[in-house]
Amino acid sequence: MADTSAVQQSMKQDLFEGVDFYGVDDLLTEEHKLIRSSIRDFVKKEISPYIEDWAQKAHFPYEIVRKFGEVGAFGPQIPEEYGGGGLDYISYGLIMQEIERGDSGMRSTASVQGSLVMYPIYKFGSEEQKMKYLPKLASGEMLGCFGLTEPDFGSNPSGMVTNFKDMGDHYLLNGAKMWISNSPKADIAVVWAKNEAGRIHGLIVERGMEGFSTPETHGKWSLRASATGELVFDNVKVPKENLLPGKSGLGAPMMCLDSARYGIAWGAVGAAMDCYDSARRYALERIQFDKPIASFQLIQKKLAEMLSEITKAQLLNWKLGMMMNEGKATTAQISLAKRNNVAMALDIAREARQIHGGMGITGEYPLMRHMMNLESVVTYEGTHDIHLLILGHEITGIPAFK
Numbered sequence: 396m397a398d399t400s401a402v403q404q405s406m407k408q409d410l411f412e413g414v415d416f417y418g419v420d421d422l423l424t425e426e427h428k429l430i431r432s433s434i435r436d437f438v439k440k441e442i443s444p445y446i447e448d449w450a451q452k453a454h455f456p457y458e459i460v461r462k463f464g465e466v467g468a469f470g471p472q473i474p475e476e477y478g479g480g481g482l483d484y485i486s487y488g489l490i491m492q493e494i495e496r497g498d499s500g501m502r503s504t505a506s507v508q509g510s511l512v513m514y515p516i517y518k519f520g521s522e523e524q525k526m527k528y529l530p531k532l533a534s535g536e537m538l539g540c541f542g543l544t545e546p547d548f549g550s551n552p553s554g555m556v557t558n559f560k561d562m563g564d565h566y567l568l569n570g571a572k573m574w575i576s577n578s579p580k581a582d583i584a585v586v587w588a589k590n591e592a593g594r595i596h597g598l599i600v601e602r603g604m605e606g607f608s609t610p611e612t613h614g615k616w617s618l619r620a621s622a623t624g625e626l627v628f629d630n631v632k633v634p635k636e637n638l639l640p641g642k643s644g645l646g647a648p649m650m651c652l653d654s655a656r657y658g659i660a661w662g663a664v665g666a667a668m669d670c671y672d673s674a675r676r677y678a679l680e681r682i683q684f685d686k687p688i689a690s691f692q693l694i695q696k697k698l699a700e701m702l703s704e705i706t707k708a709q710l711l712n713w714k715l716g717m718m719m720n721e722g723k724a725t726t727a728q729i730s731l732a733k734r735n736n737v738a739m740a741l742d743i744a745r746e747a748r749q750i751h752g753g754m755g756i757t758g759e760y761p762l763m764r765h766m767m768n769l770e771s772v773v774t775y776e777g778t779h780d781i782h783l784l785i786l787g788h789e790i791t792g793i794p795a796f797k
């Protein structure tokens with residue numbers, strides 16, 4: 396457990412203000428702005444003072460789960476009757492943006508719960524499953540994870556070998572998932588596995604089921620404050636009522652990914668804004684050659700390019716959010732935003748790190764942490780190149796995956 400009081404005293408105050416060069420705020424409602432400001436305050440109070448210490452110690456702060464529940468970060472887009480926030484997709488995006496401004500690993504915890512656990516139960520679950528799990532997931536009484544990736548099937552999930560057999564009164568689940576966010580602490584896992592006919596289905600597997608284990612993955616240089624692990628199924632007896640009845644086939648997990656990738660497109664802008672904000676302040680304060688380094692053209696070029704890219708990404712997110720609200724956003728449109736914004740954030744993190752010189756490599760500033768986190772974000776939920784191929788497929792009609 397991190398020594399939070401000592402850390403809090405030693406950390407600098409979080410002065411983050413946000414970036415709005417084009418008046419994108421004019422496109423937001425008062426409710427959107429209120430939601431953003433409440434999550435921004437939450438991040439300043441509950442995440443910023445501790446995050447460097449958690450990340451340095453590779454500590455997942457489990458107590459954040461309840462706090463996320465209280466502040467409405469879990470399933471904001473899920474209807475209120477199931478414990479969700481009943482909010483629109485712009486609100487959901489803003490929440491992910493503000494949390495990832497604090498840390499991508501913290502956003503992972505929230506977006507996996509909302510888009511990859513609550514969403515499939517809401518969309519494909521029975522009424523009993525929704526009532527049993529959704530309110531507890533929304534409040535943070537329960538933590539969930541999403542098992543799609545396997546050791547031998549990452550970008551190509553349709554090849555998965557995790558499987559279940561119909562044993563009459565239950566299913567028998569075997570296989571393993573890898574790289575699963577939240578898994579070491581999760582109470583339930585939404586697991587994608589093939590039946591005897593090779594058709595992919597979602598199953599809800601609960602911690603405590605015999606033969607089910609969740610070994611933690613150690614030694615990560617990225618998302619260090621997020622718990623990542625495996626899901627191992629060794630003849631796990633899964634009750635038949637735990638199968639998600641609403642949809643089968645790869646399209647079911649892919650629909651969940653559409654929602655999560657959308658959240659990442661917003662989250663990445665949060666990380667980028669934090670790096671830009673830190674770089675701008677540092678450049679104005681740091682004196683070299685008797686002047687603030689902000690007075691040098693090369694530094695101004697970096698800052699101007701950061702601001703330009705953040706502004707473009709904000710507009711992209713807003714328009715995509717409006718299409719999400721209307722149910723019109725396509726997978727390829729979501730891919731474009733996820734791919735563009737994460738690459739943009741990673742570039743900005745690297746440039747901002749340079750502006751901070753040697754100080755940029757320390758935990759006193761958030762640059763290296765964002766930069767290392769974004770190396771995962773650019774890989775998970777579909778790699779940068781897989782999203783390029785999704786766009787290539789859309790443009791040409793020819794899938795170039797295989």
Ligand code: TGC
Binds near residue numbers: 544777794
């Ligand atoms: P393909 O032949 O294109 O499609 C197979 C079937 O799926 C349907 N489908 C969709 N349906 C609804 N919505 C979507 N977005 C859909 N995408 C595909 C499709 O219509 C088809 O249906 P049917 O009925 O014709 O069979 O599939 P493919 O095997 O060629 O794969 C395509 C590819 C490579 C684009 C896809 O598999 C892919 O996106 N791969 C990347 C894998 C990925 O993103 N994994 C993410 C794992 S989860 C994660 O990383 C969480 S990190 C969370 C965190 O910590 O924040």
Ligand code: FAD
Binds near residue numbers: 540774777781
């Ligand atoms: P691979 O698929 O082996 O790809 C390796 C390289 O090959 C990449 O550069 C890729 O772009 C390239 N490549 C692959 N296929 C092609 C092709 N057809 N054409 C050109 N290039 C190609 N998964 C979950 O299910 N749930 C989670 O909660 C989850 N959380 C994660 C958390 C972290 C920290 C990380 C790192 C990953 C997580 N993942 C999760 C897994 C993630 O989705 C996969 O890592 C990702 O989909 C890529 O799969 P892979 O790592 O097996 O890489």
